[in-house]
Amino acid sequence: MAKQKASLPVIRRRVGGVGLLRWAVRVASSILLWTALLQLSTFFGLPRLPLRAARPSCLGNRNGSATASVVVSDEVAGLAPPAPPTRRLYRSNGYLLISCNGGLNQMRAAICDMVTVARYLNLTMVVPELDKQSFWADPSDFGDIFDVNHFIYSLRDEVKVIRELPHKFSGKVPLSMQPVSWSSEKYYLRQILPLVRKHKVIRFSRTDSRLANNGLPLRLQKLRCRVNYNALRFTPCIEALGNKMISSLRKTGSFVVLHLRYEMDMLAFSGCTHGCSNQETAELTRMRYAYPWWKEKEIDSEKKRLEGLCPLTPGETTLVLKALGFPRDTRIYIASGEIYGGEKRLAALKTEFPNIVRKEMLLSDDELRLFKKHSTQMAALDYLVSVASDVFIPSNDGNMAKVVEGHRRFMGFHRTIQLDRKKLVELIDLFEDQELSWDEFCTAVKELHEGRMSQPMRRKVIPGQPKEEDYFYANPYECLGPATKRREKLKHTET
Secondary structure (H helix, E strand, C coil): CHHHHHHHHHHHHHHHHHHHHHHHHHHHHHHHHHHHHHHHHHHCCCCCCCCCECCCCCCCCCCCCCCCCCECCCCCCCCCCCCCCCCCCCCCCCEEEEECCCCHHHHHHHHHHHHHHHHHHCCEEECCECCCCCCCCCCCCHHHHECHHHHHHHCCCCCCEECCCCHHHCCCCCEEECCCCCECHHHHHHHHHHHHHHHCEEEECCCCCCECCCCCCHHHHHHHHHHHHHHCCECHHHHHHHHHHHHHHHCCCCCEEEECCCEHHHHHHHCCCCCCCHHHHHHHHHHHHHCCCCCCCCCCHHHHHHCCCCCCCHHHHHHHHHHHCCCCCCCEEECCCCECCCHHHHHHHHHHCCCEECHHHHCCHHHHHCCCCCHHHHHHHHHHHHHHCCEEEECCCCHHHHHHHHHHHHCCCCEECCCCHHHHHHHHHHHHCCCCCHHHHHHHHHHHCCCCCCCCCCCCCCCCCCCCCCCHHHCCHHHCCHHHHHHHHHHHHHC
16 A cells, blocks of 8 residues: 555656646647748748837937837737748858948948848858948947847848957958949959958948849849848837828828938039029038048039939929929928028928928927937938838939839839929920920920839849949839739830
């Protein structure tokens, strides 16, 4: 009897062990099944459930100190967190540091290109450094604008991204160079890879337009898109404020975004002074000569305007919007920095379209306070609103105009009106000289833009002239879906 009693605990332990084993198997199976489902959803391109964001806390405390963004986690929201992609294992050929130059969208495109180069050469990439020396003098780091964790983990199945160089390289001065502009992948393989293998660490001191628009393998083109439309997510703070602005604009229905690139830096750099006073022209000229990296100094403003190389003035833009048939009560969000000339330059636009909105009207002073001296972060807010708008109209074809247009194509060909500035200034001059009636002017403007509404089409390729051909990020044709390509093929056949 004593022997029987003594064996009971042993039996219980065995039974308990079997139960625990069964429980562990069920848990492991559930985890594996959930991971497989997430991987399949990523593979088939199914949308991920969005984070439920609380009211943004990037505003800081009452005493002015900034706090971290507050985002309700997936666990709190009752959602299982998505599994990161499986890490790609490869033998790294060295480390790539990049110093981006230019504004937000020039840097954004450059980062996409450099991730693609790092993947092609099997390099380890360090989180990019952003331009702090340009006209805007924005001190923002990569993590002030983009979600660093998401950037690193979303690309782990393609390229390893680290926050800083390993300690063993802390005293090493990397080889610094500027890759040749508009280069193919073969240039990087033949010219750059041997240098990386030799020096182990290399820094690209300029990264704008360093990868060709066309002729790259399809997998590399698609990776450029993946970085642009998935990996480069803005910080939760910026996303939350952008969504707040979009929601406010949506309350009254549809809205148009006018990217009015009529800011002091653009006018000084381009030499476009049409409509400016003599005093303003002199001020812009002095500024152009003050910045040594703006190479072109002597500029014939009127010649450049007639060639379609100048942004439309606010007054010219007003005429075009009226001619295109936008009603007086159209809600127009102006995506730009400070307009050169201030309110007087916007007078005609506000008279004809009184429902003008700026970010300062949608966000409180406290919400904008931390962005005031960070033009790149302000541009990120404009980017989010521009991508979400019903119609996007840029008055110039700069980097923001092109990158936003491409993003809107990728999202389903949301309408972007690509203004033909060369022909428009001819029509405007004829109308102002009373050689065209208002009705004739309207008809001509509408006919001119019938085929310039972001319809599906192939990029224009000009061998040997990459600056003249269509920009990859304005029309990422290789990344668009089969249905879109069928429409494009039909259009291509018809024309």
